[in-house]
Amino acid sequence: MKYEKYEIRDSVWGYISFNDMEKAIIDSPILQRLRRIKQLALTEMVYPGATNTRFEHSLGVMHLASRMYDNIVKKDKDIHILKKAGYLEEGDRTRQLIRLAALLHDIGHAPFSHSSESLMPTDSKTGEEYSHEDYTEAIIIGLLRKTIEENDLNNRKYNITADEIAGLITGNKKLLKDKIIWKKLLSGQLDADRGDYLLRDSYYTGVKYGVYDAERLIVSSVLGINPEAKGNDDYNSLAVGVEKGGWHVAESLIIARYMAFSQIVFHKTRVAYDYHLEEVMRSFLKEKFGKITFPLPTEKGIEEFLSLNDSTIWNYINENRKKDENCRAIIERDHIRSIDETPENPSDEDIDKIMGKTEILKSAGLFCHIAKSYKLWYEFGKSDSTEIIVFENYNNSKILSKYSKIVESLKDGTHQLRIYVKQKDREKAIKKTYNKK
16 A cells, blocks of 8 residues: 655755654644744744744654664664664664654643743652653653554554653653664754754744754764673664764754853843743633643643643733733733843852842842753763763764863853843842942
8 A cells, every 4th residue: 555755844954754644643633732832932022033833843853863863774884783783673663663752752842832841740659840751751642542553554564652652752661672772862962852953943043053063963873882881792782872073063062052042042031031921821820720830641631731832821911911910021021121140150159149139129129030040051971871972983982071172161051040120120229239329
């Protein structure tokens, strides 16, 4: 039986192809919901072009992840490794599994993406907050199971289960066994997720800091022995990394991420809108569900969760603009203003100065909000496999930080604090904190 191939024109990658199984998922209301969830929340209030959504990002990650996979398995030396490990026996099936996991990796996002993650509920068993990955898993093994497992192309050719897709996203080693190595293509420090959103966010904002050499990333991707398996020739302990000649592209992607976050996500005005948006969503959730957190990722809770998107919150903002201060602030662009900030890596003295100024403002009866911009740009783990691996050959490697002094210098990340006040109080607040009359 012949199956159709489809194409969609993407602003970043050009034409993205997909098959009948992928089309069925793309056309489902669950994935179509991502058209109504902005990738960058209210960043468009700073950069008017920043209207890209989780929908096109999901297509882009599927495209890039499969290109990275294709490049890895076509290399002679990698084929040798793959044959030894038995990976080539299910090559097409593995490729399809990676594409589906990449396509679905973001379906658990709440309205306005990461800007609302502080409103996730707490798991009563673990005491930890749920993440959007928990919602993604619940959606795949629940509402999407039938779409996945009863698809004709899947049944005739792949027999991929919903549990396998969810397992690749969450990192279920027990279920996926050797295939778990491909999780690095979806969520590592050099993955297709970052590879797509850096280029996409740069394109839509007009900020060029996130641009890197994507083609070089693709052709440099390689498999080798996991550094933790050195000495035992264990072909079942493989890892995804980059060739020695391509370590500069890995470095450039880390730098691009740092620069993009600094100029986009951590922009002082975007951070101000994040504050108003979070307050609005607290009010919305309290009014709709009786709690200031999203519904739990249960069968009932997931359906309630999926009924929410950016438009839902915008409707609430418009309806309450006259009685809710934060709704009004968003509509009228009367957002809180930053009057002072620490360096990206503040000293104890820097922090004490900022906190001292907040006490002065509070004593004067002025509204004051402390915003924390925190991010690690490169993860230095206890094991080599946590870091980006640079392979000199398939069983000889070093971690990226051993090659790059720039990456090594980013180990502290960003821990910036800013003081925000209401616009009407800005001049008064500045005079108070700078001891001016």
